[in-house]
Amino acid sequence: MNFKQIGFNIFSTVQNGISAVTISITNSVNAVKELAELRKQYEALSEKLKDYEFMQRSNSEIRKENARLKEQLEFSQSLAVKNFAANIISRGADNLYTTIVVNKGSRNGIKKNMPV
Template identity: 30%
Template sequence: MNSFGRYRRFAAAVVTLVVLVVLMGVTARERETVMLLERALVEAAAPIQAWFEGLAAGIRGGLSDIRAISQLRRENESLRAKAEAYDAALRRLRELEIENERLRALLGFSEAVPFDYVVADVIARNPDNWFSRVTIDRGSRHGIAKDMPVVTSQGLVGRVVGVSTNVSFVQLLTDRECGVGALVQSSRDAGIVKGQGSQSSLLRMMFFEREAEVGEGDALVTSGLGEIYPPGLYIGRVVEVTTEQHGLIKYAAVRPGVDFGSLEEVLVIVNYRAAGEEGEP
């Protein structure tokens, strides 16, 4: 190849790299919707991803079923005993609920707005080791919008960060860029829970107060201060409390309630902000 041709190819490569850097800078900003090209690719790939995720989940389920048979017998017996105890507790709770309703009415408290959920299946996980995101099979057509909180029965999962017509992206709590306002359930001390990347199963809470009362085993819930997550959603439990070298900031290592490795189905809260806005004066 002559030197002119070589120079031209090198120049084209450099221009391409520069364009990519610019594109990265532009897309680094928070975006309300995904780009047209992203949308087309994501929508086309979604059925294939869903099929493979279903296949992987089927294989995983089959293997764990085989392993679980002997365990299930033992668990069945202990669960029967627990169920009887729960029945008794449930009857008592029902009584308390009725009492609570009566007292609320007496004091004029408004009823808390119940959340509306959209159930979604996880169809793909991001392929790299740097981000923690999953793709779900529900999008704007199903009422999903950016920044909606995502939960499971185990607790908070994360929030919606990108929405296409039939598919959305969820940033998990373990993502490096994720931060959630949180409270220690017992002491009400506040802080921010941050993800540490998918290679760490623990989250990290940084407390606003150095004297925060927190100990191993304490439950953490969302504070609702960031306005994305409703207050009171379970995040996880403290496994270790540390103080920074100079003693200025207190941290806690937190084991999340959700098992992000086996996430298959999630619930998207679709009316939290709408409900909040209605309540505003």
């Protein structure tokens, strides 16, 4: 063997070692970057999941309220008396009787002593 061949073998071995270390470091850096990106995605998806869970609870509550209101509407329609929708506009100031004032009156067909 000549010196040229020995030098080439030594240089080739060193170059392969450096290349392997460089590839290993590059892969490690890429893995850290990918881990950081995955962490961001995980946090974003966790927030979306919280939003969806909140929406699911809200949807469930709205469905329950809707069912309750439908029951009230069916009850209201089953009554033989005529119903009027009215808003409470004030409450009585005295403590002796509980009184309320509504925004419907005789012009709307409400008569004296009618239950409201």
